[in-house]
Amino acid sequence: MSDIHPDSSRESQACEQTDRVYASFFAVARHLKKLAHQSAAEAGLTVHQLDILRLIRELPGLPQKEVTERLRVPKSRVSLHIDTLVEQELAERRVSPRDRRETRLYPTAAGEELCERYAREDLSRLRLSEALRDFRQEEIELLLETHRRLLERL
Numbered sequence: 551m552s553d554i555h556p557d558s559s560r561e562s563q564a565c566e567q568t569d570r571v572y573a574s575f576f577a578v579a580r581h582l583k584k585l586a587h588q589s590a591a592e593a594g595l596t597v598h599q600l601d602i603l604r605l606i607r608e609l610p611g612l613p614q615k616e617v618t619e620r621l622r623v624p625k626s627r628v629s630l631h632i633d634t635l636v637e638q639e640l641a642e643r644r645v646s647p648r649d650r651r652e653t654r655l656y657p658t659a660a661g662e663e664l665c666e667r668y669a670r671e672d673l674s675r676l677r678l679s680e681a682l683r684d685f686r687q688e689e690i691e692l693l694l695e696t697h698r699r700l701l702e703r704l
Contacts (some may be wrong), residue, residue, distance in 0.1 A: 585674035606655040
């Protein structure tokens with residue numbers, strides 16, 4: 551007679567399955583992150599700098615404080631990234647007309663152009679798009695629904 555209890559076997563299988571899914575998510579994320587960093591470097595920026603630039607392009611006049619909150623990056627790092635974007639003339643700071651203590655951020659024409667170019671040349675999105683061509687629309691919808699359900703439960 552076996553000393554292994556049926557529940558411990560199921561727990562072991564569930565644990566193994568969790569480990570496989572966990573490793574799979576991280577492998578995909580790690581690869582996409584590597585490609586994103588490579589594309590950002592080719593654009594002469596970091597991924598965080600590009601995130602800030604894309605955010606202020608989407609929401610011109612966004613206060614610097616809100617950029618920090620939305621990106622969940624320490625205030626000091628956001629400030630350094632913005633300094634770099636301003637120095638490279640990709641973004642500009644303007645004092646808010648309503649509150650002189652508040653700084654609002656805007657992309658420059660060069661920043662707009664870089665965002666457009668990056669959107670076309672971002673290796674992480676290009677490779678993901680290529681990979682998704684091998685999937686049927688139903689599979690993609692199922693993947694998105696599965697991710698949504700997982701996120702709700704995490």
